[in-house]
Structures are given as structure tokens and as C-alpha cells.
Amino acid sequence: MSVDLLAVATAARTAMADRLVTDGVLTEPLLRDALLQVRRELLLPHAYLRESGPGVEPIQWRLLDGAHPDDQAEWLDLVYSGDSVLLQRDGEPLDALGRGPVTGGHMTSMSTYAPATVDVLQCLDLERGQRFLDLGSGPGVSLALAAAITGPGLATGVERDPHMSVFAQRNLDRLGLGVVVVEGDALGGHAAGAPYDRIHSGIGVPSLPLAWVEQLAPGATLLTTLVTRTPSWPGQIRATRTRKGRLQVVLTGRPRGHRPLLGYEWLTAVNHRPQFKADPGRPRPTRLAPPDDDAYGFWIAAAYLAPGLVRDFQADTMTIVAPEEDSWAVAGPDDGTVRVHGPRDVWAELEALHDAWERAGRPDTYQVDIPDGGGPQRVTSGPGRMALTWTLPPLASVPHQTSPSLGSCP
Structure with missing residues (x-):
């Protein structure tokens, strides 16, 4: 240069x-x-x-x-x-x-949008001397920034794509940060370098791989995007292993997140866009004003408790589509108006869920139970019969990464 x-x-x-x-x-x-x-x-x-x-x-x-x-x-x-x-x-x-x-x-x-990279690395609270693992490291921008903080020889990336892993290693070597990129399946972490003080995943997962939490050192933190079937409402999981070895996992809704791992199919409203523009649907009264975009605790719950929905953020007013049922709801332009189409009353489901979310205390964070040795990962907003609860889909339903595929702190 x-x-x-x-x-x-x-x-x-x-x-x-x-x-x-x-x-x-x-x-x-x-x-x-x-x-x-x-x-x-x-x-x-x-x-x-x-x-x-x-x-x-x-x-x-x-x-x-x-x-x-x-x-x-x-x-x-x-x-x-x-x-x-x-x-x-x-x-x-x-x-x-x-x-x-x-x-x-x-x-x-x-590469990842720079404010998102900064957000994640700040949430991880990186310090000198920590062992850092970056999963799905891509070109290595997050990895390099972490290594510049933690020090030489302490940051490792795992990248499934053989061309990208070689490309990233060659470029990282030019920076002289002592970073290693390993070609492999990110879902397995990197046991050879474990345990780690900080783990970051650049790929979204539907549930938390056990290998990742098993590779956390006492006092360590892990951050990853929790992908749902809709790109509209991602979540972020923060897993912390206490000094005594206890695992604490918290889920929060987020405005954005990392792309999902290979084999995970998102729903899309794009194919229905001409239809709901031409025919928004039949008008019906509504007792629910369109929920705020930043009511992330509500929207992450909707991804699971009103499944199969996706929002079209390019629509003029709030438009929620159930593409597999050929149904949608178009809110507005004023709070007392909503139009619905199709066999599934999408807006009625959102009204019912909003009532349940209110009764649960409008939670914006959820606890996640990760059983030792595997098993269903249960999410709950708290104790009591009014709590919102659901189970995350099993990771086993998604193929491992053997071929190319493609926020605020909680």
C-alpha cells in the first residue's frame, strides 16, 4: 500500500x-x-x-x-x-x-455492520489476558478487534468455509496479532483451546449448542444470536458461567442479529407483497394499537407463541404475514383500523398474545434452562402461572456446517 x-x-x-x-x-x-x-x-x-x-x-x-x-x-x-x-x-x-x-x-x-460488531464486543466486556473464541469468524474483523484487546495468542476463530478460513488467516497474519483461524464446524466450538473466557458466535442458531456452554470457563460469557423462523424478530442469548460453575442463560429480543446457520430456512413476506398491496383484506375493529417496534420482549415471544409470522418492514404500515397460510394483517393508518385476510386471523393472535404479555408483566428478558447433557431448552418469563413459556427447537434439525452457506447488552 x-x-x-x-x-x-x-x-x-x-x-x-x-x-x-x-x-x-x-x-x-x-x-x-x-x-x-x-x-x-x-x-x-x-x-x-x-x-x-x-x-x-x-x-x-x-x-x-x-x-x-x-x-x-x-x-x-x-x-x-x-x-x-x-x-x-x-x-x-x-x-x-x-x-x-x-x-x-x-x-x-x-463482514458485519460495524455498530453491531462494536455492540457485541462491548457487551462481552473484553479484557487483557482473556481467551477468546469467535465462531463463524468469516473475514476476521471481530476476531482481530478482540485479539487487539486480549493480547497475542489468545484469540481463535472457527470458520467452516475452507476458502474463507485460508483468506482470513492470510490477512490476519499481516496484522501481526497472533490470531489462529481453524477450519471446522462452528457448532462444535473448538475443544482443543477450551476453556474460554469469552465466546462470540457470528452465526445465528435456533437453540444453544451444548459444546459452546461446555467450553466456557468459570466466570466466562457467551453471546450469540438466537434465530427464529422470521428475520423480523431475532433474539440474543447471553450465557454466563458463574465462578462456582453454574450456568445462567438470558434471552432478549433484538432489532437485528446475525444471519442463521446453513440449512435454516427463514419465512418471507416478499412473495405475498403484490397480494396484500392489491387487497389489504377485510376491515375489522381492533382493541390493540400496533405494538411499538422496540417492544422487543413482545416480538421475540410472538416469534414462538404466534409461530409462522413474518413482518414486511417495507410496507407503509405495520404488515404481518403468515405466508404458509396465505394470511395477513395490515394495521392502520390509524390505531383503530386493521384489515385481515385469509383463514388465519393474524391480528387476533397478536391481540391475545399481547394480553398474555401484559399479564406476565411486559417482560423484556427471559430465562433459558439448558439441561446438562442435552434435552429440551425451556424459555420462561418468570415464575407463576401467568408466565410466558415456550421450548426452543432442537439444534439437531439443522445440518452441521460442512458446506458453504451463506444491539444493547441484555
Whole structure:
């Protein structure tokens, strides 16, 4: 990298950290130091830009090559914008990509949105000397930032994709942080380096793998996205092993989360969009104003207790779809109006659940019981007969990671 480009990258790195501080996202001095130290441009040496619109197939892409003078300014702006950087289509090899227009394929690896990365690492409360495990480490941005805090030789990543694991290791070596990336199934953790003081999963899971909690040291913390069948209402699991070895697991609803692991199929409202736009449904009275978007405790419960629903966030008013039953509810534009369509009265279910959520005390966090040796993982809002309860789906129903696939503290 030329001296001028290095200076531009350094200035961009400082500007990104300053923006995160100004926006109230970045508060930890150690993490700010790490953000200033880690040269993201070395970890993200190229980037795909989507040129075609939503729903257009095959997708039209343009690859920016950070080593090419004509691409460098646009590439560097993207790398330090804080947005996700798209890196790999369909599990492709990453050592001979050609810049310019590319047709077809779907993204199988990307960096995480920078505020989300900062949020997770701050929630983990990283300190010098801690052993850190990053599951589904991708290009290694979170891994590098953690290593800059914990120190050399203490941070390990597990990445299932052989091309990405080699790519990430090569780029991380250029940073000199003493990081190791292991090719393997993230669902199994990495027993050879256990126990760990901090574990972070960059892949969403429907329930908590036992291997992960078994690899937590006393006093350790684990953070992962809990994926539901809808991308609308993810959760975050925080598991802590006390100094005496007791496991405490808390679930909170979240505005966003990591993408799910391979084999997990999300529901989508996209295919029904023309239908509910043309025919929102029959009007009916409602006693429930559309719940607030940030009522995360309600929405994470809805993902389980009103299953099979997905929200279309691009609709003008709150629109909840049950795609498998060809049913939907369109709220608004005022609080006293709702339209419903199909055999399933989606809004009636949400009204009933909202009543139950109110009776349970409007919980925003839930306790998760992880039985020793396996078994159903039970979620509850608390004691008493008014508590909201459900069981997480078994992890065994999702294939292990053997081929390419693709917040506030609780």
C-alpha cells in the first residue's frame, strides 16, 4: 500500500471510530484503541457492490479491487463506512477474483455492520489476558478487534468455509496479532483451546449448542444470536458461567442479529407483497394499537407463541404475514383500523398474545434452562402461572456446517 493510501486509510479509520463515539455506539476506550489499531483494509481487500435491484435474477454485481487505483477510493470509503462489506459468492475461492461486472450468485460471506460488531464486543466486556473464541469468524474483523484487546495468542476463530478460513488467516497474519483461524464446524466450538473466557458466535442458531456452554470457563460469557423462523424478530442469548460453575442463560429480543446457520430456512413476506398491496383484506375493529417496534420482549415471544409470522418492514404500515397460510394483517393508518385476510386471523393472535404479555408483566428478558447433557431448552418469563413459556427447537434439525452457506447488552 502506498504511503498516501496508508495515510488516507488511517484517517478513515479514525473518522469511523469518531463517528461511532459521536453516535453513542462506542463507549469503551480499549475497543476504541483496537478500532484505531486494526487495519480493516487488510482484512477486506475487495468488495462486491450490488448493481441490480431487489428481486432481480440473476443478480448483477461489481467487484471493487482494493489494489486497483481506479477502485481504491470507492473501496476504502466502503471499508470504513461501517456498512457490511460483501466478500464471497456461493463459497467461491478468494485468491483470484476479477474486478468489474459479475453476473449471478448469492453472497456467502460478508463482514458485519460495524455498530453491531462494536455492540457485541462491548457487551462481552473484553479484557487483557482473556481467551477468546469467535465462531463463524468469516473475514476476521471481530476476531482481530478482540485479539487487539486480549493480547497475542489468545484469540481463535472457527470458520467452516475452507476458502474463507485460508483468506482470513492470510490477512490476519499481516496484522501481526497472533490470531489462529481453524477450519471446522462452528457448532462444535473448538475443544482443543477450551476453556474460554469469552465466546462470540457470528452465526445465528435456533437453540444453544451444548459444546459452546461446555467450553466456557468459570466466570466466562457467551453471546450469540438466537434465530427464529422470521428475520423480523431475532433474539440474543447471553450465557454466563458463574465462578462456582453454574450456568445462567438470558434471552432478549433484538432489532437485528446475525444471519442463521446453513440449512435454516427463514419465512418471507416478499412473495405475498403484490397480494396484500392489491387487497389489504377485510376491515375489522381492533382493541390493540400496533405494538411499538422496540417492544422487543413482545416480538421475540410472538416469534414462538404466534409461530409462522413474518413482518414486511417495507410496507407503509405495520404488515404481518403468515405466508404458509396465505394470511395477513395490515394495521392502520390509524390505531383503530386493521384489515385481515385469509383463514388465519393474524391480528387476533397478536391481540391475545399481547394480553398474555401484559399479564406476565411486559417482560423484556427471559430465562433459558439448558439441561446438562442435552434435552429440551425451556424459555420462561418468570415464575407463576401467568408466565410466558415456550421450548426452543432442537439444534439437531439443522445440518452441521460442512458446506458453504451463506444491539444493547441484555
